[in-house]
Amino acid sequence: xxxxxxxxxxxxxxxxxxxxxxxxxxxxxxxxxxxxxxxxxxxxxxxxxxxxxxxxxxxxxxxxxxxxxxxxxxxxxxxxxxxxxxxxxxxxxxxxxxxxxxxxxxxxxxxxxxxxxxxxxxxxxxxxxxxxxxxxxxxxxxxxxxxxxxxxxxxxxxxxxxxxxxxxxxxxxxxxxxxxxxxxxxxxxxxxxxxxxxxxxxxxxxxxxxxxxxxxxxxxxxxxxxxxxxxxxxxxxxxxxxxxxxxxxxxxxxxxxxxxxxxxxxxxxxxxxxxxxxxxxxxxxxxxxxxxxxxxxxxxxxxxxxxxxxxxxxxxxxxxxxxxxxxxxxxxxxxxxxxxxxxxxxxxxxxxxxxxxxxxxxxxxxxxxxxxxxxxx
Numbered sequence: 001x002x003x004x005x006x007x008x009x010x011x012x013x014x015x016x017x018x019x020x021x022x023x024x025x026x027x028x029x030x031x032x033x034x035x036x037x038x039x040x041x042x043x044x045x046x047x048x049x050x051x052x053x054x055x056x057x058x059x060x061x062x063x064x065x066x067x068x069x070x071x072x073x074x075x076x077x078x079x080x081x082x083x084x085x086x087x088x089x090x091x092x093x094x095x096x097x098x099x100x101x102x103x104x105x106x107x108x109x110x111x112x113x114x115x116x117x118x119x120x121x122x123x124x125x126x127x128x129x130x131x132x133x134x135x136x137x138x139x140x141x142x143x144x145x146x147x148x149x150x151x152x153x154x155x156x157x158x159x160x161x162x163x164x165x166x167x168x169x170x171x172x173x174x175x176x177x178x179x180x181x182x183x184x185x186x187x188x189x190x191x192x193x194x195x196x197x198x199x200x201x202x203x204x205x206x207x208x209x210x211x212x213x214x215x216x217x218x219x220x221x222x223x224x225x226x227x228x229x230x231x232x233x234x235x236x237x238x239x240x241x242x243x244x245x246x247x248x249x250x251x252x253x254x255x256x257x258x259x260x261x262x263x264x265x266x267x268x269x270x271x272x273x274x275x276x277x278x279x280x281x282x283x284x285x286x287x288x289x290x291x292x293x294x295x296x297x298x299x300x301x302x303x304x305x306x307x308x309x310x311x312x313x314x315x316x317x318x319x320x321x322x323x324x325x326x327x328x329x330x331x332x333x334x335x336x337x338x339x340x341x342x343x344x345x346x347x348x349x350x351x352x353x354x355x356x357x358x359x360x361x362x363x364x365x366x367x368x369x370x371x372x373x374x375x376x377x
Contacts, residue, residue, distance in 0.1 A: 020069040023101075024253065025062045026076045026260040027055055027090075029083040031276045035110055035147040039172050039199035041320060042078070042276045049083050050263040055090045058261040063099055068257070075107035076260070076271055084118055091129055105129040108168075112152035119157060126161050133158045134168045137182020141175040159190050166193035166233075173203045179215035183232050184222060194232045200317040204331040212335055216342040224349055235343045239363075241310040242340075242370050248309045249298035254316065255291025272316025286325055299326045302333075306373050311336055337374070344371055 031046040062071055073094075075087050091105055111133045114122075122131060135153060136142050142150040158167065167186055171179055176198075186194050198204075198212075216234065223230045230236070252258065255269030268274045269291055273283050289296050297315050302308050313332065315325040322329055348367050354360035 021067065022070050022072050022257065023062055023065065023068040024072045024074065024258040025058065026074045026258070026271050027058060028077065028260060028262045028271065028274060028276065029055065029075050029080050029086050030078040031263055032082050033077055033079040033110075034082065034112060035079065035149055037146045037170075038174065039145065039170060039201040041200055041272070041317070044276050044279065045078060046276070048263040050086060050261075052086060052089055052093075054261070054263070054265045055086060056093065057265065058267075059090070059094065062259075063101060063103075068101060071101050071103040073103060073105050075105070077108075078276065079110055079113065080107045081109050081113040081118065084113075087129075088121060091125070095128065106132060108132045108134065110134050110146065110149065111154070111158065112149050114154065114157070119154075123161060130162045130165050131158065132165055132168065134170065135186070136169050136172075136175060137178065138185040141178060141182045144174050145170065145172050155189055163190075163192060166195045167191045169194055169196045170199050171196065172199050172201065173208060176208060176211050176215065179212075180218040180222060183219055183234075187228065187231060192229075192231050196232055196234050197312070198332065198335060200314065200321060202321075204329075204335075209331070209334055209338065213338050213342075216339060220342050220346045224346065230346070234339060235346050237310050237340060237343050239347070239366055239370070242306060243366060244309050246309060247303070248294070249302075250294040250315070251297075251311060251313050252315070270316060272314065272320065277316070278320045282319060286319060297326055299328050302328070306370070307336065307340060340374065341371075 027050060029050045031044075031048045033040075033042070033045055059073060062073075075083075075090075077083070080087060087107060094103075094105070105128065107129070109131050111131075114131075122129065133153070133155075134146070135155065136145045139150040142153075158165070169182060169186060171182075175182060179196075183194060183196060219232065220235065222228075223232075223235070252270070254273070258270050260268045260271045260274050262268060262274050262276075266274075268283070271277060273286070275283075299313070299318075302311070302313075305311070311333075313328060318327055318329075319325045344367050348364060351360055351363045351367065354363065
């Protein structure tokens with residue numbers, strides 16, 4: 001058995017000082033969207049669009065900063081392809097500049113508006129800008145979650161043009177019951193990075209935790225029985241992060257290395273804090289806090305949890321759905337614990353097939369150590 005699976009699983013510790021420091025700039029090029037997804041957290045959409053000068057100013061401001069190894073510029077919405085002319089103009093302007101930092105250009109899209117002219121431009125520039133697709137599984141799941149849009153998306157184009165790019169599969173209360181089939185659908189379509197998350201939405205219950213456990217077991221066994229490389233993010237939580245003695249109360253770089261510029265040039269910590277996602281009264285609760293102070297994000301019941309460094313919690317979602325950046329929905333905590341147990345079980349079974357005895361036993365020791373610590377907690 002090749003060791004690639006183990007490398008993919010272990011990943012890089014979140015606190016690894018060798019990790020490059022990336023400055024992320026989100027540009028909300030439009031506040032509009034052509035779909036109405038069942039779990040969408042952007043509940044305050046408008047017809048506003050960003051203009052070229054605002055986008056240019058935001059980009060130049062970021063490139064005038066120091067202390068970063070690279071910059072990730074992300075065209076966001078709404079549905080960013082509603083502002084394709086702006087994306088095209090900004091990208092072509094930027095490509096004429098002598099920029100001191102390495103940088104990347106990216107747009108997250110539902111894929112439904114991609115016409116032949118857009119395809120021609122993106123294909124010609126596929127090594128300079130990439131698209132990330134949101135698609136929720138088979139035709140039934142996509143249509144249920146995302147406004148009957150399955151037939152409008154050219155999956156082959158995204159897979160073939162950016163084979164290393166991820167497809168984002170969001171799980172709703174309705175599509176959870178077919179989670180395994182939906183991942184398998186994307187696997188068999190040839191996607192090699194399937195970023196899968198439970199939607200931040202209302203309506204999750206204890207029965208959904210039972211379904212979650214059942215579906216993760218089915219998916220885990222699919223990978224083990226088929227011998228396929230594991231491309232789904234549900235089973236790639238880094239062992240190094242779990243074993244780390246460090247605890248990370250803040251899970252992302254919002255308000256620090258990450259910022260979001262709205263259509264009118266106003267800067268927010270990330271997209272979740274922008275007016276498209278939450279009203280000003282809610283954002284005003286946190287707009288003056290120090291986003292670099294992790295203690296402001298510390299969830300008290302999570303302080304001693306061994307999974308705190310790798311938990312996928314979101315401060316913006318906490319604020320929007322639970323009323324405070326340091327208040328969690330217990331459902332997601334329980335769901336992540338179930339996910340971790342399946343991840344570790346998968347890793348143990350893969351580890352058994354490692355030919356090198358020392359490597360095999362060391363990895364099994366680490367995994368069992370984590371399992372024991374979780375059971376104690």
